[in-house]
Amino acid sequence: MSFQTPITIASALERIHRRDYVLPAIQREFVWSRDKITRLFDSLMRGYPIGSFLMWQVHEGNAGRFAFYDFMRDYHERDNAHCAPTGPLGSRSVTAILDGQQRLTALNIGLCGSFTGKLPRLWANNPLAYPKKVLHLDLLHRGHDDDLGVEYDFRFLTPEEAAAGTESGEAHWYRVQDMREARSVGDVIRALQQHGVADNMTAGEVLTRLHEVVHVTPTVNFFLEEAQELDKVLNIFIRVNSGGAVLSYSDLLLSVATAQWGERDARESIHRLVDELNAIGQGFAFSKDLVLKTGLVLLGKGDIRFKVDNFDRETMTRLEKHWTDIEGALRFGVSLLADFGFSGVTLTANSVLIPLAYYLHRRNLGEGYRTSDAYRDDRVAIRRWLQRSLMKSGVWGSGLDRLLTGLRATLEKEGGQGWPTEAIEREMARQGKSLRFEPTEIDDLLDLKYGSKRLFPMLAMLYPGVDTRDHFQEDHIFPRSVLRSRLKLRAAGVTEDALPLIEDRADRVANLQLLRGGENNSKQAALPAAWLKKHFRSDAERESWLREYDAIGLPEDVTGFLEFYDVRRDRMRERLVALLEVHTRTDPEPAGAAPEAAQTAPDDEPDPGNEGL
Known part of the structure; x- marks a missing residue:
């Protein structure tokens, strides 16, 4: 320069x-x-x-x-x-x-x-x-x-x-x-x-x-970059523009795509699709990066990293040719995520959409898949896998490109008739991203606080009775406004030494539930026992709700909160251990599992490509 x-x-x-x-x-x-x-x-x-x-x-x-x-x-x-x-x-x-x-x-x-x-x-x-x-x-x-x-x-x-x-x-x-x-x-x-x-x-x-x-006056002072290595120039562009609008590498690669597309404007097409995806359900936060990455995966590119060399003329020509299919797979996948209750607020890793879109496209599934009883078990399997992978820390972090190519290869081989949960999890374990949960991880999950993105997939797994296609909210069983007010707690007769414990537990999992928006609005700051009597017309309905949500023994007032919290947490733990099939130290190692600390291969070693679209 x-x-x-x-x-x-x-x-x-x-x-x-x-x-x-x-x-x-x-x-x-x-x-x-x-x-x-x-x-x-x-x-x-x-x-x-x-x-x-x-x-x-x-x-x-x-x-x-x-x-x-x-x-x-x-x-x-x-x-x-x-x-x-x-x-x-x-x-x-x-x-x-x-x-x-x-x-x-x-x-x-x-x-x-x-x-x-x-x-x-x-x-x-x-x-x-x-x-x-x-x-x-x-x-x-x-x-x-x-x-x-x-x-x-x-x-x-x-x-x-x-x-x-x-x-x-x-x-x-x-x-x-x-x-x-x-x-x-x-x-x-x-x-x-x-x-x-x-x-x-x-x-x-x-x-x-x-x-x-x-x-x-010669006012226009400028530096001239003459190097023709495109990666170098694009990285320079990111550096010098870092103080302005937020830029991603996909923004830069759009220039390559726009140059190669003949029938469509690549930039306009991708921007429009992102807007459409983010408007589905309760709203998402997908980016151009994810759309372009999905395109590379669905096209069967062996190396799916964001490099200029991966967006050559041949790849861009194929991307435009199959753009309608890629758009459809992404819309379908996001709609399914919305059916499962996910949104921009509750989806901890947007990348889970990519293998889902690949699977839906590969099987050529139509909109009927979302509601047909014939596909119910398949939807349950996908939903359970999504919940497990989003509850587990570190799955969708480093080594993402290698994970996505491995999942694509597994779905290519095993996903012809249904979601291959066992094969998928074997591949993830092979890459050091096992979905096996240790007892200590269960305790960590049960200590999550209100606002954590990992909270929703766990509550949805524990209590599947809530229709997540409807508008719902994460709600406190005992109202937060009461539990975090020492003045109200003292007035209710809570002892002084219990105050800090109650404040700490107010926002944790054992005091949280999923409620439909209308129910939550009607509940507001009411104590749970009083709300249940008003909301349900019969004792049988109340008892059914209490059993379903592990709330048996719900006290009439806040003085019994700590005992209720501990009992409910234990019940939730038992339920979660069973659902996640948590193994004790005396249990044999699951077949195909890899040690949790296994190192993934670097992303600069691309896996062999599949034929893709």
């Missing part, structure tokens, strides 16, 4: 209009406001540094691998808020802007284009709601860091607004884009004469300074 000879703003804009400077698809959209643009111009006029730029010289051989976009020129909040693709640029090299897009775009809009924003209090379909405005400079204003913190008065105005201000004598508005043609000092003098302010010293100083900023 080398520092280049600085150039003027006028020269930089000429290179933008010749498409010598372009925007790679990895760049985000233009997001600056009008106020930020005017402050940039004020900083330039005052001689303040505006930072250096980082550019990448893309040689002829690499230019075709990327999609490029033009700089925004005439911004319209509703009708033109996205940069347009350049289309094919031929065999010539181009310079891609890695850092400085917002500043260069602001200069392009101010000196060459317009900014059209919606006026407040007007409907969006009102044709008067979006007046087109261009940047103007008041030639009669030269403040000294006025109330707005600026010295030069730049504003976006309509022609009518500029004319009215000038006619009133309050200002003399000069259209900034006219400075592009005022290339010499003589041009500046003629402009002052045409505006009738040739004898005004302030106007002369202001317009002369604008001419210097645009045509004379």
Whole structure:
């Protein structure tokens, strides 16, 4: 990387209009406001540094691998808020802007284009709601860091607004884009004469300074990266943009995908799918990373790491060809997760969706799978595996790519007729990610606190009677507002030495349950015994609920809370030990299991690929 000879703003804009400077698809959209643009111009006029730029010289051989976009020129909040693709640029090299897009775009809009924003209090379909405005400079204003913190008065105005201000004598508005043609000092003098302010010293100083900023002073300082190793350039981009919008490696790889897709816009397709997935059920938090990773898995790529080499032309062509199938598998998988009660709040690892989507796609299962009695046992097996893997710490952490390729190979071989729980868990154990639980882990689970993401899969496993397709909530059996108020506890007759114990147990598992949203709203801060009498019409119904949720012996008031808590915790432990098939130290080791501390192979050793789609 080398520092280049600085150039003027006028020269930089000429290179933008010749498409010598372009925007790679990895760049985000233009997001600056009008106020930020005017402050940039004020900083330039005052001689303040505006930072250096980082550019990448893309040689002829690499230019075709990327999609490029033009700089925004005439911004319209509703009708033109996205940069347009350049289309094919031929065999010539181009310079891609890695850092400085917002500043260069602001200069392009101010000196060459317009900014059209919606006026407040007007409907969006009102044709008067979006007046087109261009940047103007008041030639009669030269403040000294006025109330707005600026010295030069730049504003976006309509022609009518500029004319009215000038006619009133309050200002003399000069259209900034006219400075592009005022290339010499003589041009500046003629402009002052045409505006009738040739004898005004302030106007002369202001317009002369604008001419210097645009045509004379080499303001655009930039570094040029000439290396053609794409991974290196993309990592540079991440580094220099880390202070702005959050970027992921998938954002960068979208530029490669966008360049290779012929029928669809990859960036738009993937963004839309992510939005759709996250709107399913009670809402999720999936990312572009997960969508692209799923694509690599479903395509059967042997190496599914986020590397530019894994997003070559052949892979991107296949990704577009099978995009409809990939979209369908992901939507189906997320819908099934929602049926099981998972959401962005309760799903501890988004990556569990990937093997699920692969399985659903491989078996070519339709929407009827979600409700048909014929698939009930299969759904139960998947749900139980999901719960176990999400309750277990460390399963979906390090070594994820190797785990996903191993699960894919197992599903390829064993998942033809149903979810192969035993084969799946053997493969996970082989990779040091056994789903076997030790007694100490059971105690850790039972000490989880309210708000833990591992809480939901455990409660859903323990008490499957709650229909998780309905809106439900994690609720305190004894209300938190009572248990954490020493004033209320003392008033109820709780002894002083019991207060800290009650406060500690208030948010732990043995005082928590799953309730439908309506039930939880009706319960509110009522003591459980009183709520049960009001909620259930008969003793039989109350007794059934108490047995189902391990709440037999529920006390009438809070003074019996600690005894109830200990008894319920013991019952929950017995139930959990049975459901998870926890082995004591005298039990034989399950066949195929690997030691819990086994080391996984590094992710840079890709497993052999399957044929995939």
